[in-house]
Amino acid sequence: MLSLGLMLLLGGIVAYMRAKGWMIALAAFVGALIGGCYWLALLPLVVGLVFCLPVVQNIYMPKVFSMFKKVTPPMSETEQEAINAGTVWWDGELFSGKPDYQKLLNYPNPQLTAEEQAFIDGPVEVLCNMLNDWQINHELKDLPQEAWDFIKEQGFLGMIVKKQYGGLEFSNYAHAKVVTKIATRCGSAAVTVMVPNSLGPGELLQHYGTDAQKDYYLPRLAKGVDIPCFALTSPSAGSDAGGIPDFGVVTRGSYIDPRTGERHEDVLGVRVSWEKRWITLAPVATVLGLAFKMYDPDGLLGEKKDIGITCALVPAEYEGVNIGRRHWPSGSAFMNGPTWGADVFIPLDWIIGGVAYAGRGWQMLVECLSVGRCISLPANSVAGGLATSYTTSLYSRIRDQFGLPIGKFEGVDEALARIISNTYQMEASQDLALTGLDIGEKPSVISAMLKYHNTERLRKVLNDAMDIHGGRTVVQGPRNYLVAAYQAIPIAITVEGANILTRSLMIFGQGAIRSHPYVLREMMAATNNDASAFNQAFTKHVHFVMTNIVRSFWLSLTNGCLSSSPRKGVVAPYYKQMNRLAANFALLTDMCMFSLGGSLKFREKLSARLGDVASNLYICSAVLKRFERDGSPKSDEAVMQYAAQQALYDAQVAMDGVLKNLPNRPIAWILRVLTMPAGHNIDAPSDKLGSKVANEMMKGDEALNRLTRFMFKPQDEQDPIGVLAPAHAAVLAAEAAEKKVRKLERDNQLSAASPALRLQEALDSAFITQQEYDLIVRSRQLKRQVVMVDDFDMQLEQHDDKLLERHVF
Known part of the structure; x- marks a missing residue:
């Protein structure tokens, strides 16, 4: 028993460090010898010879190669082109089972140039001020002509077109932030701007067009002539x-x-x-x-x-x-x-590209779509999250019930925390992908993750926001700033690959082949009948699996707490738990492919859950990267912790779903021991942490402003969103005076019938000062403006602009 223990211990330590195969075998051999069991020492020696000695490999590898070719499912031409589209980037690290977080931290932080920032502060701001969502959606059913003209004149349709053709040639990051800011004001305008700059003639022409096509069309597209x-x-x-x-x-x-x-x-x-x-x-x-x-x-x-x-x-x-x-x-x-x-x-x-590109359309589309999926729809989702986080945070502090701001009720702060966390996750995830695009990557697997998870998170965000606002946002009208996005979310869910398909077929289906360190090499070797290339890839793959078994078990047993983190402090526990889940995921991936073979591509539910594990690992890493990029501000700690913890918890839930539903039950039982020996030891974010997030955001200051820095914020108090900030400030300014009045009412020192008359009575009786009276009056006026809903004539055509004057109390 001692010999076996020492053999497993020494071999396991070396395997955990992913040392070469012969070193693992040697360590296990030494352990058995130290324990005094010489016959047991033969086991690692034999295993080492079988897997490490080329002479021995040559005996059995031809049979392995032959079997692999038989079970490997054939790929159609379109599947092959989809697999080959784009590049492997941070997703490759996640599939490796041992992510190099220093790479993550060394990726440059996305930044706007002076020209890009000026465009966002100038033309984008001007355009947003031209837009009225209600008017566009219900009256004009189109953008106003002045907005169309401005979009064309200012080059909004040519953000991706190179300057030599008259375009703005913005970075992908700038492109996304322009779309984001416009979308926080008007979704229809954002779509109008995003489409010509996403998958379409402009993108395809720049990559594949002939010189004549570029020279004719690109200048016209850049200036809105076409x-x-x-x-x-x-x-x-x-x-x-x-x-x-x-x-x-x-x-x-x-x-x-x-x-x-x-x-x-x-x-x-x-x-x-x-x-x-x-x-x-x-x-x-x-x-x-x-x-x-x-x-x-x-x-x-x-x-x-x-x-x-x-x-x-x-x-x-x-x-x-x-x-x-x-x-x-x-x-x-x-x-x-x-x-x-x-x-x-x-x-x-x-x-496009002339006759030389005839028949290459699918390749062109999947390559460009892998870029577009990182920008347009994720930016629109981020915008929805920003606008919803801003409005709901302020509304939750302004609106009161039973003498308390509604955000102080735990049911509301729970939903608000989810809104903020999902928004933080969405923008962090997109910003990391945009970093990849701007350094020359085309992360196709990550783009599918973004498309699915950002649009789904926006759906959750809007559902929670509608619940918090209640009756305020179930009545349509110019004052309802949530309903248009709530009604439009199925569009983003559906387009550019329906979300059901994206989750169940694309994320893991493409990632398991494209991002795995060895699978694609093995498949290509089989396709090309290259036995030598297959031998090299397969041998490394076996080593990869064996080391992941050791890493997964040890990291799961300790929940990663003894593993290394690239940073100390508040982020360290999340890096350590990611170490654990990444090893689990790598092992699950290989064992699912081993036990199901080619049929895994038809096991869409399992594929979807495996994709969820990978996606949430990506989201967590993006959250940690975002926190550090922002300078690790103290006021953002709670939301970072909530967002990271939720992603890790969701990954664990998805992993458990894989184990519960894997058809080969003996393998599932073994995998559960190796990946969840202590059960579910990653908790969901706590109630206390959620309350911290909600309370921080309801302050309406540093943390909320940083989260919503790319949101258009109207300055007009008559605007339903523009009134929120002054109303929030007025409520805070009048808080002490309001408490004084409520105490007077409780003590029966005020006897007037209505709130307005009691307030006047408090002033006349010198219970409050004129300044306190003025603060309360302004606070109540603005609060009324925030909570009012629209009404119309009997034909639902004429909106009443005077509704705020009908104040009888």
Whole structure:
């Protein structure tokens, strides 16, 4: 028993440090010898020879390689392109089971240039002041013309276009913050700005366009002369972009170029038919980016008949192009609609990148989408979180019930803490991804995490905010600053890959292959029938699994408390628990792939939960990075702790779900011992911590201002959001005087019938001073303005602008 213990101890210590295989075997061999059991020492020696000695490997590896090729599921061309899209970045560290946190801390902090900051402080601020969400969504059903003109003139549609073509050439971080600030004021305007700067003609042209296409279109896109849209989604192929039915057949034909009026005879082109829906900006677009499947049955371009998905640019005024009808997105009025055409002939030079890029559309789309998913929808979600955190924090302190601010009730502070934590997580997660983009990465797996988790967190944020505001936000009208976002959240949940698909198929399905240190290498070796490359990858993979077994068990047994952290102090426990969960996740990943093989891709619930583990590890690391980037402020400690603890807890819950539902029960039992030997020892954030978060934010000062620094905050007290800050300040200023009046009322020293008359009585009786009286009057006036809801005429058309004057008490 002593020999076995020493063998496992010494071998385990060396394995924990991920030493080479022969060193692990040697340490175990020495341990057994020290214990005096010589026959037991043969075990690590044999194992070491089997896995470390090339001569021995050559005996069994051909059979392993043959078996691997049989069980490895074939990948379609679209799956292969999706897997190859983008780059592996911080997600690779998370899949490694032993993240290098120094890399995380060494990543540069995202910053705005002076030009970018000036744009946000100038044109973005001006634009936000032009926008009225109620007017846009319910009266104009469009942006006002002055806003459209300003957007075009100031280059909002060309933020990603390089300066040589007249664009702003902003960083990805600046691009996201511009969208965020606009979205805190008006979602329809934010979508209008974000789409031309996300997946669409501009992005595709810059990466793949011919020089002639760039020279013509990019200056026009940058200045708003052309308004682009990108037609991808079809009625029968939503998230399955690779399954679009729209097609084009290579043929010869004639056409009139609407840009020049010139007629071209007998040219080689494509006759395309399409029906698209849900195309943002399509009703007002001047140039249509069109995705379709291209076929060459007559071999006019070569031997290949099925060329594949192709992207082309088609002028919207071109004969046969149909636009101009609109969809009506829930809670919004941005331009969105269908486009269709039948047998529309387009020349080959309208293909983005020319004929050389025919059939490469899917590759182009997935590569650009991996970038766009990090920016547009996550920025919109961050904006919703910022606006909701700001309004709900102040409202919770202004609004009172039973003589107390509603934020002092534990049920409210619990919901407010969740709002703040989710918002902190959302922005931290996006900012880390934007850092990657701006240093040249294209983190496709992380972009899928962001798309799903930010939009889902916004849904939770809005639900909690609606509960806290209660009747204040269930009545529609200009004063309701939450309902438009609440109604519109299904849009973000649905577009750019429905969230159900993103969570259950993409995050882990792509990450397990793309971000795992060895799986893709093994699969490529099998595809290429490269036995040597497979041997190298497989041997390292076995070592990876064995060391993760040791690391996972030890870190789980101690909950990571004995592991190292790159920083001391308040953040250290979270880094240590991440060490534990990262090792658990790496082991779970390999064991699920081992026990389920190719069928894992069809086990969507398991895949979703594994993706949740990885995603929450990413979120926690982003939270810690954000806290340090901000200078580790004392007033942010509680929200950082809450956000980090919640992410870790959610990862643990997801991991438990995997173990409960893994079909191979013996492996599941063994994995539970290795990953959760002490059960659920990561707790959810405590009630006390949640109250700290809520109380800090209800102060309305440093912490809330830092959280909402990229939010547009109206200065007009007549604005339903603009009134919150002065009302909050007035309530705090009048707090002592209000307490004095309430005490007088309790002591029956004031006998007037109404609150206003009792206040006057207190002044007349010299119980309070004129200054106290004035403070209370202003506080109550502004508080009334905050809590009032809109009313209309019987036709629900004419809003009553005088409702604040109907004050009978």
